[in-house]
Amino acid sequence: MLRNWYLSCVLAAMAAGSALAQTGTGFKLYNPAIATFPVVGGREWHTGLASFFDRLPQRISDSLRRPVWDLSHNSAGEYIDFTTDATTIDVSYKVTHKTILANLTTIAANGVDLYLQDVSGVWYWIQGAWAFSSDTIHFRYDHIQRPGAVKRFRLYLPLYSSPEWLNIGVPSVNSFSFVPVDIRQRPIVIYGTSILQGASASRPGLAWSNMLGRHLSLPIINLGFSGNGQLEVPVTGLIATIEASAYILDCLPNLYDAEKFSDTEVNRRITLAVAMLRRAHPATPIVLTEHADGLSSITLDSTYRAKYKRVNTILDSTFTALVRQGYKRLYLLTAKQIGFTDNSTIDGTHPGDIGMAAYAKAYEKLLKAILRH
């Protein structure tokens, strides 16, 4: 029975955790918060943070709407790279609040997810056994079989909760080193909504921005704010301070409500965001993305489809106008290119794993073409 299976995993992992906590021997714990160099990938700011795993610097907090600031504590898109010769890894951490949502698994919202990259660049996923029942969450990875020489492990952090602290434990006989964030590589910076934050991938590694980062072997800065990716000036202004490979504005899913965001307002927000980024970065590609759910093929609910199509129509005309005004290196990713079907979403809005894979693939194709130039 799944419940029993789960329970036995819980107990096994708990036992491992207890042994570790009680004896302090056998395993050695490595805490990214006391590393002497930046080790949290997937974000731009490593100092001046209100809390260690925050995605935005504290200095900007007063200029943000409260929900944006609150969501910036969620570790969506963040990961920790490390090397070790261990075949057992025990990750323990605490989140400020375990997020429970009907359309998201606990593993996606509050769990971590481990991958390994070999020296040739190929990524491999590693399954874990989890324990969510106590304040300290455990993910235990056992019997890891190396596919050959290993470049690094990558531990993705929770998509919808905020770690207070986190330790990576390996047997004390084994080596362990954090891999510093490569600040020479220009990231792809994405400003988006719940879909970017990761709803509703089944686990963190399958959120589309995390898949994209693996596929492109480029750092991705995930600025997805569930319900609150609204192309606001303070956020765009902050993004404009980042030296990026490309900027992606994927906020239409949070601008679909015509009562709050009129046609004029949606046009204004897109135009202003593009102008701000272009002023600071004359030649960096900017991608504008349609609402992926604006396709009739997804569901027969006509009202939401009409709302989603409205913002896509505004984006298309705004894009055309901007190109006519002389903007260069401006790109449009359409809902049709993303290509959702009726299997792609859990609720008509949030992609499950099928939608996430399609989303990542569409971006990969476009960005490979863009970055080749």
Add this chain to the structure above:
Amino acid sequence: MLRNWYLSCVLAAMAAGSALAQTGTGFKLYNPAIATFPVVGGREWHTGLASFFDRLPQRISDSLRRPVWDLSHNSAGEYIDFTTDATTIDVSYKVTHKTILANLTTIAANGVDLYLQDVSGVWYWIQGAWAFSSDTIHFRYDHIQRPGAVKRFRLYLPLYSSPEWLNIGVPSVNSFSFVPVDIRQRPIVIYGTSILQGASASRPGLAWSNMLGRHLSLPIINLGFSGNGQLEVPVTGLIATIEASAYILDCLPNLYDAEKFSDTEVNRRITLAVAMLRRAHPATPIVLTEHADGLSSITLDSTYRAKYKRVNTILDSTFTALVRQGYKRLYLLTAKQIGFTDNSTIDGTHPGDIGMAAYAKAYEKLLKAILRH
């Protein structure tokens, strides 16, 4: 913010529910339990049940291990077909216990899922707004846009919980009829595990047996028992009483533990199950399925892979022996044919939507070839 969006859906649906409950006007409720003909599809037995939505008849309860009997109350694979000219449908129901699992969404475990089939046979998904917060769960479908003439609606029931009662509400001005279960069509009968019960599809309609039923336009009997699909004689004996198009035995994921199920025991259970079915049905196809997770490409956890591969090796040799003994119309579905990748599962065992789609597709291909003869 997703939480707010969720809350507003909850409140909207709750409001709808309250209006309905308070006034009793506006909407008329249709209760499948008082229909004068069988209306719960996806199961074989419609009378002699301990509870209306049970998958197994009460008379067999004493012969089953308790967990199998308990899980038979879960409505996995069940659906209710109906016709209506309404564009709003409000489904309300109560489950005995809301199941919460880290690797399954609440929507998959406890939710319902609505599709529509047009007269040409094409299926369309319909998104709903949900409310899980009170004892009575609501799913509300609004603004349904018909793609043309409609053959039927299909409401899939929860995968991992047991409905006590359920009502389908439509505006009282609209028509409504339950569609009787077509008992002339021989179903495909599947005996399986948590994967068949639906873990970890994001919603009920994406469980592989439900996808397969839509793709083949055939009734499927889902006898998936999470952790307890163990090729046991009482269950196989019951299955042998069903006049089927094909039998599928997909139980290896619950026989992988060598301490409980030795090589000899796994061989014995497979051989006995096939013999029982073949004795009762000399010419009906029987499919034996490998553990889909027995592929190294899924994860680097070597221990579980070895366990999963062990049962596949036993199945393969048992299958070869049975064919040599003269068994006809016996088919093998291999893990390689199902084709999981490292994106296919949430935890190394349970397929997410990507794995579910691959699973359904592999069965569809095999069964179309088998049933053509």
